[in-house]
Amino acid sequence: MPKRSARTRSADTVAISPEAVASRLAASRYLADESLATAIFLAIRLGKPLLLEGAPGVGKTEAAKAIAELLGRDLVRLQCYEGIDAAHALYEWNYQRQLLAIRHAGEHEVDIYDDRFLIARPLLQVLKAPEKRVLLVDEIDRSDHEFEALLLEFLSDFQISIPERGTIRAKSQPIVILTSNRTRELAEALRRRCVYHWITYPDAEREAAIIMLRASDVANATARAVASAVRDIRARPLAKPPGIAEAVEWANAATILEKGGSPWPEAFRRAIGVLIKDEEDLSYIAPELGRIVEEALA
Amino acid sequence: MTRNVNDPFSPFTGRRCPEGADEGQRQPRMSAPPRLPASSPRERKESLPRAAAPLLGFGRLLRRYGFPVAPEQVSGFMQAVTLLGPRSMADIHEAALATLAPPPDRRDEFEAHFQSHFYGNTAAVVEGEADEETRIKDDGGACDEENEVARQAEGGALSSGAEQLSARDFQRDGDGLAAFRRKLATALPARRSFRTVRTNARGKLDLRRSLREIVSADGDIPSPLLRRRQTVPRKLLLLIDVSGSMKLYTSDYLKLAHAAVQGADRAEIFTFGTRLTRITTALRIRDRDQALARVAALVDDWDGGTRMGPTLLAFLSVPRFSAFARGAAVVILSDALERGDHAELEMAMRRLSARAFRLSLATPLAGDPRFQPATAALRAILPVLDDLVDGSSIAVVSDFILSLARPAPAAAAIWKRVS
Numbered sequence A: 001m002p003k004r005s006a007r008t009r010s011a012d013t014v015a016i017s018p019e020a021v022a023s024r025l026a027a028s029r030y031l032a033d034e035s036l037a038t039a040i041f042l043a044i045r046l047g048k049p050l051l052l053e054g055a056p057g058v059g060k061t062e063a064a065k066a067i068a069e070l071l072g073r074d075l076v077r078l079q080c081y082e083g084i085d086a087a088h089a090l091y092e093w094n095y096q097r098q099l100l101a102i103r104h105a106g107e108h109e110v111d112i113y114d115d116r117f118l119i120a121r122p123l124l125q126v127l128k129a130p131e132k133r134v135l136l137v138d139e140i141d142r143s144d145h146e147f148e149a150l151l152l153e154f155l156s157d158f159q160i161s162i163p164e165r166g167t168i169r170a171k172s173q174p175i176v177i178l179t180s181n182r183t184r185e186l187a188e189a190l191r192r193r194c195v196y197h198w199i200t201y202p203d204a205e206r207e208a209a210i211i212m213l214r215a216s217d218v219a220n221a222t223a224r225a226v227a228s229a230v231r232d233i234r235a236r237p238l239a240k241p242p243g244i245a246e247a248v249e250w251a252n253a254a255t256i257l258e259k260g261g262s263p264w265p266e267a268f269r270r271a272i273g274v275l276i277k278d279e280e281d282l283s284y285i286a287p288e289l290g291r292i293v294e295e296a297l298a
Numbered sequence B: 001m002t003r004n005v006n007d008p009f010s011p012f013t014g015r016r017c018p019e020g021a022d023e024g025q026r027q028p029r030m031s032a033p034p035r036l037p038a039s040s041p042r043e044r045k046e047s048l049p050r051a052a053a054p055l056l057g058f059g060r061l062l063r064r065y066g067f068p069v070a071p072e073q074v075s076g077f078m079q080a081v082t083l084l085g086p087r088s089m090a091d092i093h094e095a096a097l098a099t100l101a102p103p104p105d106r107r108d109e110f111e112a113h114f115q116s117h118f119y120g121n122t123a124a125v126v127e128g129e130a131d132e133e134t135r136i137k138d139d140g141g142a143c144d145e146e147n148e149v150a151r152q153a154e155g156g157a158l159s160s161g162a163e164q165l166s167a168r169d170f171q172r173d174g175d176g177l178a179a180f181r182r183k184l185a186t187a188l189p190a191r192r193s194f195r196t197v198r199t200n201a202r203g204k205l206d207l208r209r210s211l212r213e214i215v216s217a218d219g220d221i222p223s224p225l226l227r228r229r230q231t232v233p234r235k236l237l238l239l240i241d242v243s244g245s246m247k248l249y250t251s252d253y254l255k256l257a258h259a260a261v262q263g264a265d266r267a268e269i270f271t272f273g274t275r276l277t278r279i280t281t282a283l284r285i286r287d288r289d290q291a292l293a294r295v296a297a298l299v300d301d302w303d304g305g306t307r308m309g310p311t312l313l314a315f316l317s318v319p320r321f322s323a324f325a326r327g328a329a330v331v332i333l334s335d336a337l338e339r340g341d342h343a344e345l346e347m348a349m350r351r352l353s354a355r356a357f358r359l360s361l362a363t364p365l366a367g368d369p370r371f372q373p374a375t376a377a378l379r380a381i382l383p384v385l386d387d388l389v390d391g392s393s394i395a396v397v398s399d400f401i402l403s404l405a406r407p408a409p410a411a412a413a414i415w416k417r418v419s
Helices: A002-007 A018-027 A034-046 A060-071 A095-105 A122-128 A145-157 A188-193 A204-214 A220-234 A244-259 A264-274 A279-297 B002-016 B019-031 B041-046 B050-064 B071-084 B089-100 B104-118 B145-154 B156-171 B177-187 B207-216 B244-263 B288-298 B308-317 B319-325 B343-355 B376-384 B394-402 B411-418
Strands: A050-054 A074-079 A091-093 A118-120 A133-138 A159-162 A166-169 A175-180 A195-199 B136-138 B190-199 B226-233 B236-241 B267-272 B276-278 B329-333 B358-363 B387-390
Touching: A018 A034, A018 A060, A034 A050, A034 A060, A034 A175, A034 A195, A034 B071, A034 B089, A050 A060, A060 A074, A060 A133, A060 A175, A074 A122, A095 B207, A118 A122, A122 A133, A122 A159, A122 A166, A145 A159, A145 A188, A188 B071, A195 B089, A204 A220, A204 A244, A220 A244, A220 A264, A220 A279, A244 A264, A264 A279, A279 B343, B050 B071, B050 B089, B050 B104, B071 B089, B089 B104, B177 B244, B177 B394, B236 B244, B236 B308, B244 B267, B244 B288, B244 B329, B244 B394, B267 B308, B267 B319, B276 B308, B308 B319, B308 B343, B319 B343, B329 B394, B343 B358, B343 B376, B358 B394, B376 B411, B387 B394, B387 B411
Parallel strands: A050 A175, A050 A195, A074 A133, A133 A175, B136 B276, B236 B267, B236 B329, B329 B358, B358 B387
Antiparallel strands: A091 A118, A159 A166, B190 B226, B267 B276
């Protein structure tokens, strides 16, 4: 793929300063605040993994995608879950093909530990081409402690040992992003190896800008109203506070309804289903919704 | 786990080692990436540039207040500051946040230390949150020295509370808790895990492993290997009421909780009164007296009022706490005497029961044979409870917890029959 390699940029030329990182991220449609841009800049330049924590829906995974785009690299995503193990994260042998090869070879010698039979899982994929790929380990708090330990080993040496093949090392330091919803505390050792950033919900102004960027049809005034209403709603004790994606959807949906003939405050109220997706929260917020929207529109 | 156990001592580790030794170890790492101004490699062995001293000092300060800060984090901090310029204090601040990684719930405290260290602004007091909100205290981080000192000075009620706990310990023993602890690991309700285990019988064909065997045997087919889904014990969540009305029972409950933490694979213990406090880490200390003494120091709302609804809602509002309740056996040890409006309690219980595998309320009042769930609060939450049982002694509660795996009719059905 010659085209891709031309696009691929060396990490240091992209990360000149936190401001440069922020403007590059904005070009790939991700608006980062100053301290996130600094954290990304530091992670790239110090060659450490970046650990992003925050409530669900604040844009952790989006940030990782934007970083991959900023560097012009492919994003390799490893979604964690309870019970994830080495065969899903590192590598596996293709046993069926090995068997066939043995059958096929008959009397001849055949190397069944050849590259053809090796299935590279995300960590190995990144290790093989660190200058072309960015690794995203998503929702690491869902995995078990054993997997965290395995990851720790990978992150400190960037190497994988395959008993049949020997040790594979990364030629250069891969860029790794970890995200966590903080449903449990991560191991201290993992935290301290990383550059850390706690992502909060953006302020109303930035959120309005994000909405404008993500939903092109939405008018400026609508975006501002949505951002301020959502901010108000998040301050309440909801079971599931709306994330940024929901806010974008809400603005979109309200705009569509408005074009279909609903007047303004009404359009917001009817579109509430895309913002709040919990029956209890809905009934909790319903009586106040009118006032919240009025205030936001004012 | 071990780190947590060592936590109480962490405030001192920063001081115990001589200042110089600490820097000396860090040297080799500093030499690789960007250098701080004016230092030849030989010089660097002896001393850091003067400008770096406050940065080192900040790491030490944080360690003294119980933030877990590793030497490599401090060197990362210094590298980051160098990389950023630093053009202003804001750069140093950002670098500190990114590399020293203060836990989000201690962020305010971190900011206060930053202010006092770099600006000399000691007026920025650590504590100071609106009292309206239900306070949540998590013992995950080490408890800071300042609080400890304040508590000592306060004397009176709190410290005597601690004495009481340890004094009672000697009076009663042989309360069957050792047996409870042994049995607990296997007695908790189980669920099927996503993981599989190797087995010799009753399982599905383990294709991957069988094929590997075949490959290593060069195509010969040995007997097939089997694998089946593992069963793992569910999580146990105990919520203990420490308000004044439960005064007689709290210390018993805490002993039970200690045994539960020691015995179960995954147990979490919280206390609630007017605030919510997570005490699991304190209870992980093996020695019971020591563990309970730590708990006594940790909980701020002994023998006060109850705000059961708001505290339970506060519990649910912290994602990692409420995630723990999901699929767990939840046992609330409380008399559920909620003053005033019980709408919040009802909402909290409904949400909790939607998450929990089984939601039980053990109340000491039910020890009385004439007991009826007659209060407005109890009547309101009865439909969402799986069990409403007697909680008047260690023996009945521990027997109940050991029986959680066995199915039982819903609480509402049982109490309707009785009345």
